[in-house]
Amino acid sequence: MPSLHAAQVSIVRCCKWLERAGERLTGAIGPFFVGLAVLLMATGCLSFFVIIGPTLSMPLLSLPLCVLIATNMFAHYYFVCTVPPGTPDDGVGLGEGQGLFWASKRHNGGISFPDYIAADGERRFCMKCERPKPERAHHCRICKTCVLKYDHHCPVRINQCVGIRNERHFILFMFYLVLASGSFVALGFEHIFIAFDSSDIEKWPSQYIPRYVFIVIYILSAALGFAVGIMLAWQLHLISSAETTVEHSDFDNYRRNAKHRQETFVNSYDLGRTRNLSLFFNLENYSLYTLLLPLRCAPYTDGFTWARRAGYQRHQGVRPGDELTDEDD
Ligand SMILES: [Zn+2]
Numbered sequence: 001m002p003s004l005h006a007a008q009v010s011i012v013r014c015c016k017w018l019e020r021a022g023e024r025l026t027g028a029i030g031p032f033f034v035g036l037a038v039l040l041m042a043t044g045c046l047s048f049f050v051i052i053g054p055t056l057s058m059p060l061l062s063l064p065l066c067v068l069i070a071t072n073m074f075a076h077y078y079f080v081c082t083v084p085p086g087t088p089d090d091g092v093g094l095g096e097g098q099g100l101f102w103a104s105k106r107h108n109g110g111i112s113f114p115d116y117i118a119a120d121g122e123r124r125f126c127m128k129c130e131r132p133k134p135e136r137a138h139h140c141r142i143c144k145t146c147v148l149k150y151d152h153h154c155p156v157r158i159n160q161c162v163g164i165r166n167e168r169h170f171i172l173f174m175f176y177l178v179l180a181s182g183s184f185v186a187l188g189f190e191h192i193f194i195a196f197d198s199s200d201i202e203k204w205p206s207q208y209i210p211r212y213v214f215i216v217i218y219i220l221s222a223a224l225g226f227a228v229g230i231m232l233a234w235q236l237h238l239i240s241s242a243e244t245t246v247e248h249s250d251f252d253n254y255r256r257n258a259k260h261r262q263e264t265f266v267n268s269y270d271l272g273r274t275r276n277l278s279l280f281f282n283l284e285n286y287s288l289y290t291l292l293l294p295l296r297c298a299p300y301t302d303g304f305t306w307a308r309r310a311g312y313q314r315h316q317g318v319r320p321g322d323e324l325t326d327e328d329d
């Protein structure tokens, strides 16, 4: 049925064209979303410190804590939007820098993996960049480059890819956004009733933050805090399983194929939940307090080599031909 085949090809082409057009559109309006996010976060912080701040108990303790949460939220948002995700062009190196915002490494830090090995013999090649593609790197069509430890392209929130160099900021930004939104909702609970009570105008404490602004920010905090909280929980689950978002769907396929052959798929990056989290946040080299401050930390690896389970040079249960590439993404 050649005509049916031609129709199928046309439909697939049309879908691809629509997908590409959608990507171009989201790429173009990405800066608008970033601007909107900054505006909402700034209005939220202002509303919090003007309306809720003066009523907090133990202000000497609670106010600095709230300032720290807000600073972390803005700083990690700034870093995740401006720190490049890492590409093979960056060259080998951890991308560490020096300066005020860089955390200092622990003296007794460092990784000594008996199982810390370089990418194995699987030669991957990016047809679009026309050069070798490191292990765990994927090509991003919107950024038009391969990204080291590609997780996903985030057009709405950060307008760039999440990769090896900015993934820590991505997670910490979501964490502090959820914490800030939750604090706003919990501590502003009494104020939202006053905001809705238009019978007594004198009751509203500020002329600079109108009641309706407070109501909108309160509802957005509840909705966005809840939605981002679910995303954060999912991302932390992936991190503790040593999978990126893109690998998660690939590994599901490998698991199914292996099960079909009555074999078991083993993710060779998976060193156990605690160790996976420690590697992600690079607590091998940096102290735990770096999670509490708006600081930059280098990843544990250069993005070309990866820690693996002892005895594994590659994932178990994946046969040649099973491997999924991102050429068709
Ligand atoms: Zn590429």
Ligand SMILES: [Zn+2]
Pocket: 140, 141, 142, 143, 144, 152, 153, 154, 160, 161
């Ligand atoms: Zn991208």
